[in-house]
Amino acid sequence: xxxxxxxxxxxxxxxxxxxxxxxxxxxxxxxxxxxxxxxxxxxxxxxxxxxxxxxxxxxxxxxxxxxxxxxxxxxxxxxxxxxxxxxxxxxxxxxxxxxxxxxxxxxxxxxxxxxxxxxxxxxxxxxxxxxxxxxxxxxxxxxxxxxxxxxxxxxxxxxxxxxxxxxxxxxxxxxxxxxxxxxxxxxxxxxxxxxxxxxxxxxxxxxxxxxxxxxxxxxxxxxxxxxxxxxxxxxxxxxxxxxxxxxxxxxxxxxxxxxxxxxxxxxxxxxxxxxxxxxxxxxxxxxxxxxxxxxxxxxxx
Amino acid sequence: xxxxxxxxxxxxxxxxxxxxxxxxxxxxxxxxxxxxxxxxxxxxxxxxxxxxxxxxxxxxxxxxxxxxxxxxxxxxxxxxxxxxxxxxxxxxxxxxxxxxxxxxxxxxxxxxxxxxxxxxxxxxxxxxxxxxxxxxxxxxxxxxxxxxxxxxxxxxxxxxxxxxxxxxxxxxxxxxxxxxxxxxxxxxxxxxxxxxxxxxxxxxxxxxxxxxxxxxxxxxxxxxxxxxxxxxxxxxxxxxxxxxxxxxxxxxxxxxxxxxxxxxxxxxxxxxxxxxxxxxxxxxxxxxxxxxxxxxxxxxxxxxxxxxxxxxxxxxxxxxxxxxxxxxxxxxxxxxxxxxxxxxxxxxxxxxxxxxxxxxxxxxxxxxxxxxxxxxxxxxxxxxxxxxxxxxxxxxxxxxxxxxxxxxxxxxxxxxxxxxxxxxxxxxxxxxxxxxxxxxxxxxxxxxxxxxxxxxxxxxxxxxxxxxxxxxxxxxxxxxxxxxxxxxxxxxx
Numbered sequence: 156x157x158x159x160x161x162x163x164x165x166x167x168x169x170x171x172x173x174x175x176x177x178x179x180x181x182x183x184x185x186x187x188x189x190x191x192x193x194x195x196x197x198x199x200x201x202x203x204x205x206x207x208x209x210x211x212x213x214x215x216x217x218x219x220x221x222x223x224x225x226x227x228x229x230x231x232x233x234x235x236x237x238x239x240x241x242x243x244x245x246x247x248x249x250x251x252x253x254x255x256x257x258x259x260x261x262x263x264x265x266x267x268x269x270x271x272x273x274x275x276x277x278x279x280x281x282x283x284x285x286x287x288x289x290x291x292x293x294x295x296x297x298x299x300x301x302x303x304x305x306x307x308x309x310x311x312x313x314x315x316x317x318x319x320x321x322x323x324x325x326x327x328x329x330x331x332x333x334x335x336x337x338x339x340x341x342x343x344x345x346x347x348x349x350x351x352x353x354x355x356x357x358x359x360x361x362x363x364x365x366x367x368x369x370x371x372x373x374x375x376x377x378x379x380x381x382x383x384x385x386x387x388x389x390x391x392x393x394x395x396x397x398x399x400x401x402x403x404x405x406x407x408x409x410x411x412x413x414x415x416x417x418x419x420x421x422x423x424x425x426x427x428x429x430x431x432x433x434x435x436x437x438x439x440x441x442x443x444x445x446x447x448x449x450x451x452x453x454x455x456x
Numbered sequence: 457x458x459x460x461x462x463x464x465x466x467x468x469x470x471x472x473x474x475x476x477x478x479x480x481x482x483x484x485x486x487x488x489x490x491x492x493x494x495x496x497x498x499x500x501x502x503x504x505x506x507x508x509x510x511x512x513x514x515x516x517x518x519x520x521x522x523x524x525x526x527x528x529x530x531x532x533x534x535x536x537x538x539x540x541x542x543x544x545x546x547x548x549x550x551x552x553x554x555x556x557x558x559x560x561x562x563x564x565x566x567x568x569x570x571x572x573x574x575x576x577x578x579x580x581x582x583x584x585x586x587x588x589x590x591x592x593x594x595x596x597x598x599x600x601x602x603x604x605x606x607x608x609x610x611x612x613x614x615x616x617x618x619x620x621x622x623x624x625x626x627x628x629x630x631x632x633x634x635x636x637x638x639x640x641x642x643x644x645x646x647x648x649x650x651x652x653x654x655x656x657x658x659x660x661x662x663x664x665x666x667x668x669x670x671x672x673x674x675x676x677x678x679x680x681x682x683x684x685x686x687x688x689x690x691x692x693x694x695x696x697x698x699x700x701x702x703x704x705x706x707x708x709x710x711x712x713x714x715x716x717x718x719x720x721x722x723x724x725x726x727x728x729x730x731x732x733x734x735x736x737x738x739x740x741x742x743x744x745x746x747x748x749x750x751x752x753x754x755x756x757x758x759x760x761x762x763x764x765x766x767x768x769x770x771x772x773x774x775x776x777x778x779x780x781x782x783x784x785x786x787x788x789x790x791x792x793x794x795x796x797x798x799x800x801x802x803x804x805x806x807x808x809x810x811x812x813x814x815x816x817x818x819x820x821x822x823x824x825x826x827x828x829x830x831x832x833x834x835x836x837x838x839x840x841x842x843x844x845x846x847x848x849x850x851x852x853x854x855x856x857x858x859x860x861x862x863x864x865x866x867x868x869x870x871x872x873x874x875x876x877x878x879x880x881x882x883x884x885x886x887x888x889x890x891x892x893x894x895x896x897x898x899x900x901x902x903x904x905x906x907x908x909x910x911x912x913x914x915x916x917x918x919x920x921x922x923x924x925x926x927x928x929x930x931x932x933x934x935x936x937x938x939x940x941x942x943x944x945x946x947x948x949x
Contacts (some may be wrong), residue, residue, distance in 0.1 A: 328879030
């Protein structure tokens, strides 16, 4: 397997630089921790940026209550092992209205349980900056975003009015009501994330590795039956398939791939040879044309 | 053209992968006037060099049929233009970042908009690039916007330029046409400091000379676009460049750990070397280079590290640690060339801040002396500048800061100009001349010092935190006074 690694050092240094600039320029930053591989790398780089000092900001997890059980277990273990300060937020209003990924269209569910929940949590914490693990290679509208991505009051993003960002200079001076999303992994690709996890020997959620798991097939996509809340069609019986996930989110909205990759090397090899993009497995992105951009304009990460 | 022919070409991929490995990363900018085919060229490059996944291919083919802008052909620009407004209008508004790698190296492609109104986005893209691919439509030749983009590439420090003469299929693959445009461009490039100019005739739509060698232009014997990109040497700094590390943060931890965190912008430092804080002139010996993966013996340009010194220099964010011999200038008067990015034109009465590597200094006064004329590329006398203009200016700072000339050390010689009221980045510039201790103070300048601010800062003592707070308050007062037209100088202790 040929892997390029010399650029990982450059990417790591760039990300550390971004973390330090943001910590120096913003009053109350927070790190959006969504438990997946990108968050794992994000957290690792944050610790490197401030080591041996402690992280100068808390972690925030927006919990829709529909994450894979393995994800929550991994989150709790990580937080306790590293002695981190974690805020977990759920949109309780949405929960009370029984908003869920089965009864509502993905766009409605995502708006209420993720976008609105995130805005609630950011407002409640008075955070002026939030780090996120988004990468520009993920999706076309993300490819357009700055490292310091400014949001007007109400967390809205106007892609036509992005602040110029020249050289290594990051200007974090805020205007009235403005907040910022900070993306230290902007220039990383999916393959870089996996190479770096391998290089640094980082622990990730076991769902990234292939294993026999109970599944059903819906509209050509394989979904894992993670708990008893998954409604089955009359007569439908979950099938055991050897699957893994390229990206992790809410289990009813995250498609699995059939795979034999049971360790990091195999995952890296599979990623480098992949013929479809990573977000093909994210059901929320295909809901409508320009779906991700619409969500971002409204304040989604 | 038949879709099946375009969709997959195994021989091209085999050619790409047969190359020997040379590790590294090259950051490319594509620029040029609107409709010269930048997004299409890069889309084509990604398509042919295997940077496109199956679902992206399917989506682009589907959308191409729906829009049919190129008749039966695939619209490669759809791979880059990711915003809804861009797809609707068929133009590029903001830069798009794309990543792909061949066996030889890793590429970061920055596709920039050609429209004049989005020049500021192009400038953002250019500042991150090692190499610029400047496109020219073979039918129209060099345009005003081509010259503006070349001037911005030059300003931000790009040294290597590839002139891609595109749409050769529209000019009957004419060698004369290509040679004339190349000569035209080489003549105008005499105004700039490019080290290396390479010209290639291409047709993005058919793929001629992008990845595959063109059969229509046997008279051209130079490299294809991909060959050029795989062999070009990205900018590298001289090995013996003087050491600089702008301090981002002071990190404190258990066991009295105290380190200066930052990214080395140039040169190399080793444990045991002497370093100085350029502003105070105080020196210390480097005791440790600390990282989470273990201590290092040395650190060089690009490394993000934490330096532990043997004595406390009492410095904070904004200071520049330097080698003892070749130090930055502690400047309070600078001359610079900048590109204006804001829709609001330069206003000599407005409050501005100068953001350099890690420092933010109040601007006491600023004046424009000249502008670049994009027809002739000559500097002409001017006193104002507005969006997309390139201007020469003189800036007086409210307090001195450590700076280098951009031509010597780009990362400690560049800056952005910030509107003090709304925080907007209004210009990006490079330092061409500096002066220290210029005593910018004359009778009209109000000096803000401890005694003048004694009421406002009565609650502040001499601790590190209080000094920082004093400086913050002084700066805010200075901003208010300057926006009311009062020239101000801040005196720090």
